[in-house]
Amino acid sequence: MTLSAKGLSRDQIAWRLARDIPEGWFVNLGIGMPEKVANHLDGREVIFHSENGILGMGPTPPAGQEDPQLINAGKKPITALPGASFFDHAWSFGIVRGGHLDLCVLGAYQVAANGDIANWARSADDPLPAIGGAMDLAAGAKRIFVMMDHVEKSGAPRLLERCAYPLTGAGVVRRVYTSLAVVDVTPEGFVVREIVPGVSPGDLQAVTGARLAFAPDLGVLEAPAELAAPAPDAAAPGKAA
Amino acid sequence: MTLSAKGLSRDQIAWRLARDIPEGWFVNLGIGMPEKVANHLDGREVIFHSENGILGMGPTPPAGQEDPQLINAGKKPITALPGASFFDHAWSFGIVRGGHLDLCVLGAYQVAANGDIANWARSADDPLPAIGGAMDLAAGAKRIFVMMDHVEKSGAPRLLERCAYPLTGAGVVRRVYTSLAVVDVTPEGFVVREIVPGVSPGDLQAVTGARLAFAPDLGVLEAPAELAAPAPDAAAPGKAA
């Protein structure tokens, strides 16, 4: 069995990350993979922010009930829960930049051992750079958790000593949830907290582009089998717009 | 008859100033003497701002109908006209500082020929300086008009080459309406536009602490006699709080 076959599905990664979100947190979920986190809160009351100007974002509306003035940062239809509030873009990014969000979950191309994150461009020369809100989110939330496949489709590592792609934020990532492991970013670099079953520390180090330390109480990351996907998917990470 | 007996009452000064306010202007009236301007608009629709967070401020309510949450910057009861809006202090001073007010009318201790205004303290050593909103208003409105008696009660001039009191704003005054004259502040200094009847240019220069130029079309400032006051009053100018 290849490493990738042992890896978690996106729903399983989202499930694992959601376990670290307590009731009452204010959370911004980046576009794409991070949006799945909202499905795994087991009834805990968590308030979601979307940077286009809402707190209390609710789930996708039933087909036919979409409102063009109710969309999330990914431009997809949403609902507003009882208790929701709307505000202008200055306050919305004041919430982001002012450190009011307990958590922002971002997708990424690469994360470095110093906490740098690259998630907006694969080249510094992109003539149409898609910055969106990602730099603000990376700089502003109390905690940045990253969700991503552990490696590129090509097998190239995404956890690196230094990011090769242009940075979204410098030294901001707190924890990375990959398809193979839960990895903390510490002043001493990456520290692995949990690994999926069947993958050894040596296996993990072999597909990682930075030196890994392993927690003394290294855990096993066992996710519900019913959330497993038929095949892993390594498309581009989501980005705020 | 003394100069001061020939001088305009505060209501007459307010009447003269009000003639220069066209319909549709957004205006902030400083506390005290400037508030009288609102009584002389002859039906022109002018929208008043109070820096504690309202546009569309209306007149004093009838006795017994005061609302403690509806006061102006001078802490006096007001009303909110149809079309009024409330906003927080950041937006309110954004309106001020951002140059959105067509006019701010301020009282003053002194105005200098370079447009400096002093209206918040008679001494730089005041241990309880009452700055309030005056510095923001002085720095922010499109036009600053000053209303004041031409001289101090002691007879000391208030129009000076340089202010002796601490400045509220540097180089901001556009026009001064005094009890004796209408005086523009120009790059070349004070230029008198109008003088009250019975006062000569020489008389005016004699009670002014800066060199006066006189407009070629120097006008006579004749105010309605019914607005004349029994005796002029030279109390401290109003200040925003």
Next chain:
Amino acid sequence: MIDKRHEDARACLTDIRDGDTVMVSGFGDSGRPNWLMKALIDHGARNLTLISNNAGEGPVGAGALIMSGLIGKLICSFPRGAMVPAMMDLLNRGAFELEVIPQGTLAERIRAAGAGVSAFYTPTGYGTKHAEGKETREIDGRGHVLEYALKADHALVRAKQADRWGNLTYDKLGRSFGPLMCAAAAHTVAEVDEFVELGAISPEHVITPGIFVQKAVLTRPVPADAWKTEAAA
């Protein structure tokens, strides 16, 4: 009597001249002043600097303006979507200049212009390519970038209600950049669902006070094919 309500969108744009800076509200399709943007294309002023969060979602709104050839410079945070190939082609031909800004910094720069704050220090983008060539400063042990106020000659803004003083409300997430742009532009035109009597909007619920709005017109739908113009020269 003050009355900022107008009938003809095109007539509200006559002051827009070649070379002017124009802000347009909205986030994606929400809060976008389609009727005024179509009128801007018809108005035909050239070499405009366009400030719009999004650009390129499709051949509508900012995408249509860019294809019209009237835009000399685009300032935005997210120039992505179906129009990317066409925009790339125009960029490669030097048909317009592009400046991409982090979204929160874009919002704050516009807000600063309206509020009379001339520049500010933000942590956003520090240590990234965005900060290259910009003045930086350490404050409380953290790196910051100096950013300047971003104002405009004109703002075209989508809102919900307007009264004759120009007081506005917005519709849900259509609010976004609208209130900021109204304050940041010397001349703001709002496109609204309905005109209401003075006093119909509670003073507690006015989002943009009329002091920031010069004119208001009723919105009308813009058919998809009405956006089409001759390809940019």
Next chain:
Amino acid sequence: MIDKRHEDARACLTDIRDGDTVMVSGFGDSGRPNWLMKALIDHGARNLTLISNNAGEGPVGAGALIMSGLIGKLICSFPRGAMVPAMMDLLNRGAFELEVIPQGTLAERIRAAGAGVSAFYTPTGYGTKHAEGKETREIDGRGHVLEYALKADHALVRAKQADRWGNLTYDKLGRSFGPLMCAAAAHTVAEVDEFVELGAISPEHVITPGIFVQKAVLTRPVPADAWKTEAAA
């Protein structure tokens, strides 16, 4: 279930320690959190830095706090009113330190703290005594003063309605500094006229989103004689 509504004002203030910075909302008597300010006096934490637009209107609110001897430093824009002689006496005895700031700069510094803007350039006060000793810069030909964000450990804020998420509305001119202070303090307690069910406040009409509010209590009147404390030591 999230529920920020509390019964006991005093219990909401237990985290306030000697030496903390506390913001209080309001402009004059409007929007002043009397019930919480009285509870703060009873709480008794000392050497507080108090941030309040007004101070000294009378032996209530900030005036009463100053007379209580709990305030080590006062930051305000207008320290005037009936209490001036008493405040002068305390100042002369070195009982507290005073910093007076132009009102718009005070508001913008508080707003900046909440919005994560660490410093900004404003024209207000340039060329005056207020700018002495401060960094200045010419921008677009005009002098500006550099001002820093002003944050607090705690904010006590008067509002109208609160729901269990802490969303707030305000009452007319009682809004003033409230929304800014909620965002600028690490820990905000709101004193409100009424608790309402979640969803009772339209998302369009929420002025302070609950993310800026940690606790809410119902207001109660403070009798004039209840403000009295022993004279400051």
